[in-house]
Amino acid sequence: MNADVIVIGAGIVGSACAKTLAQRGMNVLVLDSQRGGATAAGMGHLVAMDDNPAELALSRYSIELWQQWAPQLAADCAYRNCGTLWLAANQEELQAAEHKGETLRAQGVTCQLLDAEGLRQTEPMLRRDLSGALKVNGDSIVYAPNAACWMLTQGGTRIRQRCEQVSAVEGNRVRLADGSWLQAKLVIMANGIHASELCPELPIRPKKGHILITDRYPGRIQHQLVELGYAASAHVTSGTTVAFNAQPRPTGQILLGSSRQFDSLSPEVEGAVLARMLQRALDYLPELGQLNAIRSWTGFRAATPDGLPLIGAHPQQPGLWLAVGHEGLGVTTAPGTAQLLAEQLLGEPSAIDPAPYRPERFLHTHELKEQHR
Amino acid sequence: MTRDFDLLIIGAGPAGMAAALAAAPSGARIAIIDDNPAPGGQIWRDGVQAQLPAAAQRYRAALAAASNVQLFAATRVVAIAGPQQLLLEDDNSAWNVRYSTLILCTGARELLLPFPGWTLPGVTGAGGLQALVKGGVPLTGERLVIAGSGPLLLASAASARKAGAQIQRIAEQASLAALSAFTLQLARWPGKLLQATQLLDSHYRSDSFVVAALGSEKLEAVRLSQSGKIIEIPCERLACGFGLIANTQLGQALGCRVADQAIAVDDWQACSRTDHYAAGECTGFGGSELALVEGAIAGHAAVGEQHQARALWPQRARWQAFARQLNRRFALNPQLKQLAEADTLVCRCEDVPYSALAERSSWVDAKLHSRCGMGPCQGRICGAACEYLFDWQTPTPRVPLTPTRIDSLLQLAEAQVHG
Ligand SMILES: Cc1cc2nc3c(=O)[nH]c(=O)nc-3n(C[C@H](O)[C@H](O)[C@H](O)COP(=O)(O)OP(=O)(O)OC[C@H]3O[C@@H](n4cnc5c(N)ncnc54)[C@H](O)[C@@H]3O)c2cc1C
Ligand SMILES: Cc1cc2nc3c(=O)[nH]c(=O)nc-3n(C[C@H](O)[C@H](O)[C@H](O)COP(=O)(O)OP(=O)(O)OC[C@H]3O[C@@H](n4cnc5c(N)ncnc54)[C@H](O)[C@@H]3O)c2cc1C
Numbered sequence: 100m101n102a103d104v105i106v107i108g109a110g111i112v113g114s115a116c117a118k119t120l121a122q123r124g125m126n127v128l129v130l131d132s133q134r135g136g137a138t139a140a141g142m143g144h145l146v147a148m149d150d151n152p153a154e155l156a157l158s159r160y161s162i163e164l165w166q167q168w169a170p171q172l173a174a175d176c177a178y179r180n181c182g183t184l185w186l187a188a189n190q191e192e193l194q195a196a197e198h199k200g201e202t203l204r205a206q207g208v209t210c211q212l213l214d215a216e217g218l219r220q221t222e223p224m225l226r227r228d229l230s231g232a233l234k235v236n237g238d239s240i241v242y243a244p245n246a247a248c249w250m251l252t253q254g255g256t257r258i259r260q261r262c263e264q265v266s267a268v269e270g271n272r273v274r275l276a277d278g279s280w281l282q283a284k285l286v287i288m289a290n291g292i293h294a295s296e297l298c299p300e301l302p303i304r305p306k307k308g309h310i311l312i313t314d315r316y317p318g319r320i321q322h323q324l325v326e327l328g329y330a331a332s333a334h335v336t337s338g339t340t341v342a343f344n345a346q347p348r349p350t351g352q353i354l355l356g357s358s359r360q361f362d363s364l365s366p367e368v369e370g371a372v373l374a375r376m377l378q379r380a381l382d383y384l385p386e387l388g389q390l391n392a393i394r395s396w397t398g399f400r401a402a403t404p405d406g407l408p409l410i411g412a413h414p415q416q417p418g419l420w421l422a423v424g425h426e427g428l429g430v431t432t433a434p435g436t437a438q439l440l441a442e443q444l445l446g447e448p449s450a451i452d453p454a455p456y457r458p459e460r461f462l463h464t465h466e467l468k469e470q471h472r
Numbered sequence: 473m474t475r476d477f478d479l480l481i482i483g484a485g486p487a488g489m490a491a492a493l494a495a496a497p498s499g500a501r502i503a504i505i506d507d508n509p510a511p512g513g514q515i516w517r518d519g520v521q522a523q524l525p526a527a528a529q530r531y532r533a534a535l536a537a538a539s540n541v542q543l544f545a546a547t548r549v550v551a552i553a554g555p556q557q558l559l560l561e562d563d564n565s566a567w568n569v570r571y572s573t574l575i576l577c578t579g580a581r582e583l584l585l586p587f588p589g590w591t592l593p594g595v596t597g598a599g600g601l602q603a604l605v606k607g608g609v610p611l612t613g614e615r616l617v618i619a620g621s622g623p624l625l626l627a628s629a630a631s632a633r634k635a636g637a638q639i640q641r642i643a644e645q646a647s648l649a650a651l652s653a654f655t656l657q658l659a660r661w662p663g664k665l666l667q668a669t670q671l672l673d674s675h676y677r678s679d680s681f682v683v684a685a686l687g688s689e690k691l692e693a694v695r696l697s698q699s700g701k702i703i704e705i706p707c708e709r710l711a712c713g714f715g716l717i718a719n720t721q722l723g724q725a726l727g728c729r730v731a732d733q734a735i736a737v738d739d740w741q742a743c744s745r746t747d748h749y750a751a752g753e754c755t756g757f758g759g760s761e762l763a764l765v766e767g768a769i770a771g772h773a774a775v776g777e778q779h780q781a782r783a784l785w786p787q788r789a790r791w792q793a794f795a796r797q798l799n800r801r802f803a804l805n806p807q808l809k810q811l812a813e814a815d816t817l818v819c820r821c822e823d824v825p826y827s828a829l830a831e832r833s834s835w836v837d838a839k840l841h842s843r844c845g846m847g848p849c850q851g852r853i854c855g856a857a858c859e860y861l862f863d864w865q866t867p868t869p870r871v872p873l874t875p876t877r878i879d880s881l882l883q884l885a886e887a888q889v890h891g
Binding site: 133135139175244245248311313314315367368370371373374375377378380381387388389390391392393394395396 | 551552553554559833836837840841846847848850870871872875876877878879881882883884885886
């Protein structure tokens with residue numbers, strides 16, 4: 100045995116799993132090939148998303164965990180409780196905002212509706228004719244690459260890290276690039292979009308996203324600003340969509356998203372998509388046009404057919420556990436994912452219902468698969 | 473808006489101007505763009521106090537007279553907009569340019585290495601000081617120390633003296649042996665020998681390098697290592713240049729091969745990508761004479777005049793030999809890698825100290841975890857320093873290639889439609 104647990108992937112999800120398991124006394128070996136992943140590319144918005152009850156349950160629970168961790172987070176994790184404003188462009192969207200508020204409140208998420216005037220006073224840089232917004236107070240932002248590093252330091256000597264590329268997985272064993280095998284009581288796969296290289300049966304598709312950051316313009320916006328159409332855009336399953344999403348960085352920079360794009364595997368920044376995304380941002384923040392952009396980049400979200408992650412035992416491979424498929428919400432949901440996984444591993448009662456995230460919804464057990472043939 | 477040209481030249485320094493003038497008689501529609509307000513590049517930079525040499529004035533006049541050459545000054549390349557298409561931005565607008573052939577003449581920039589105090593007001597690059605002088609900043613009565621390496625130190629001293637500075641020391645890191653060897657060779661290029669004699673200065677010392685810039689709010693003195701002894705010299709200004717590094721970013725972004733930290737070219741000055749050429753210091757350090765002849769070769773080759781291009785090869789060979797001498801004799805002393813202390817800033821945009829980088833494994837690793845290179849200069853300064861200090865590879869640049877108005881980037885939508 101090389102450890103109690105081997106975690107494949109040191110992104111935000113693998114790091115959260117390592118932290119949570121180490122703090123329960125397990126010896127964890129984290130393997131990462133440093134090929135880069137979504138954690139280095141994403142916006143790090145910790146946001147309660149309510150497209151379906153399971154998404155809300157996991158994001159709400161995870162944000163609670165983030166709030167508990169917040170006082171201990173290292174300064175370079177840049178955690179800020181800036182809140183989210185869901186922007187309504189017209190009366191119809193304002194009704195949608197109201198409805199969203201009810202859904203969130205029913206789950207204990209604090210939020211309030213701003214009318215047009217209230218919104219203008221809160222965020223004067225926004226276009227003047229918006230109808231209002233839903234303000235979600237508990238949402239935050241974090242610099243995910245450093246948050247992942249911080250998590251790995253929280254296990255003390257119980258977490259060891261190695262730079263290794265895993266080339267195959269068989270239950271509780273993993274093969275390294277040099278052909279040698281490592282073994283543990285269990286293996287957790289948390290390597291994002293690359294999971295399907297090791298387990299082709301996983302229903303994960305890369306969904307490309309563009310991001311752009313401006314030079315420093317302190318104080319222009321105060322909250323993470325998201326258009327209400329964002330959720331609809333986020334759940335489209337083909338083609339390319341863009342939605343307005345802007346984040347005030349602690350440096351005074353503005354981080355702009357977001358695009359969602361299937362069928363592109365190249366990491367290249369695509370001018371046409373970037374331009375569409377920026378046009379959308381200008382629709383909401385007209386003065387943005389005169390600000391300088393200093394960099395753009397792309398990342399890939401690991402998308403599943405129902406938009407929910409796969410958290411739990413691999414039904415066909417005893418000893419292998421999955422924590423993958425976090426799409427555009429994995430920084431938010433990493434702590435909850437780790438908690439759910441730990442509870443299942445240790446047979447503890449769960450804080451939230453684990454059923455909606457179980458891999459069985461896509462991966463039948465061996466017997467079933469045989470019958471289908 | 474999209475404009476079309478047969479030949480697009482990026483950079484209007486000696487190489488770019490020579491390229492345009494060599495290609496102009498072919499009748500091709502030529503555009504030359506430069507982010508400075510006037511052509512001339514680094515060496516022939518214009519400004520209120522600039523005294524342009526006769527050669528520079530000749531090139532400028534010829535350029536203005538060529539009716540098929542359009543100069544776009546104060547204009548920068550901000551993105552690759554499509555195949556053979558670039559997005560340009562000036563102070564008011566942004567537009568796409570489509571080309572059949574491109575010549576990169578993007579030049580070089582100074583290598584700035586971090587040492588304690590290098591961010592104090594009063595400390596600049598050696599070339600940076602020259603630009604200040606040409607821009608009209610008076611140095612009357614100011615005590616100046618110049619440090620670093622290469623002939624640029626002497627040129628910088630000469631312009632500063634004219635602007636009224638009192639030179640206290642010119643500290644050249646190369647050894648006396650290397651300098652003597654270089655001087656002996658100079659007879660092969662009589663013009664250079666003459667230049668060297670004119671620039672000679674009694675304050676010049678070999679085996680000398682800066683150890684620290686001292687002062688609390690601004691520069692008060694410089695600590696130097698001079699032939700192994702530590703000395704301090706009070707002064708108001710310090711100009712430091714450790715040689716030049718090629719501006720390869722645009723070439724890299726276009727997919728042109730880079731070797732030895734310069735854009736790789738063949739005998740025709742052609743890059744690894746067809747219809748793309750490069751000339752001047754973006755292909756390696758060599759001085760303005762080499763840049764001029766390389767530019768002319770590229771200009772002829774780009775319009776299919778192989779014969780004229782080939783006729784210039786011997787002249788290029790002569791100046792390449794000079795460049796080899798320079799690079800050999802002024803090679804940097806590895807001790808310069810040790811100047812930074814734990815709290816010395818390496819990335820000025822984001823205030824990242826040396827200690828935050830020393831433990832990192834690569835540029836990407838350092839960047840993600842320390843913010844090094846994430847500021848407006850996007851690693852133009854600290855990336856080059858890190859390449860030298862840690863042997864890190866910095867990645868291929870991408871859109872925007874320089875800070876760019878968001879309005880300008882909207883043009884990328886149009887580019888794809890037409891492109
Ligand atoms: C919240 C946030 C704020 C940001 N702010 C800024 C900013 O102000 N300025 C700025 O310039 N950038 C900023 N960035 C961008 C940023 O760090 C990178 O540009 C981003 O990670 C995208 O990666 P890249 O491809 O640009 O990396 P590059 O620097 O271009 O590196 C490219 C290569 O490195 C690989 N790679 C990535 N991670 C690793 C790793 N851990 N180990 C080994 N290889 C790896 C990638 O796969 C890719 O092939 C910010 C990012 C975030 C998340
Ligand atoms: C543009 C964009 C914006 C986003 N914005 C947000 C946001 O605002 N809020 C939010 O919550 N989420 C956001 N996300 C989503 C979030 O970033 C991801 O869901 C999350 O980072 C996933 O983390 P991960 O640990 O699962 O995977 P990754 O971060 O991809 O980590 C996987 C790791 O596995 C390693 N690896 C891969 N293969 C192997 C192998 N064979 N062997 C060893 N190691 C391997 C990689 O090196 C990598 O470090 C965004 C994503 C994108 C792309």
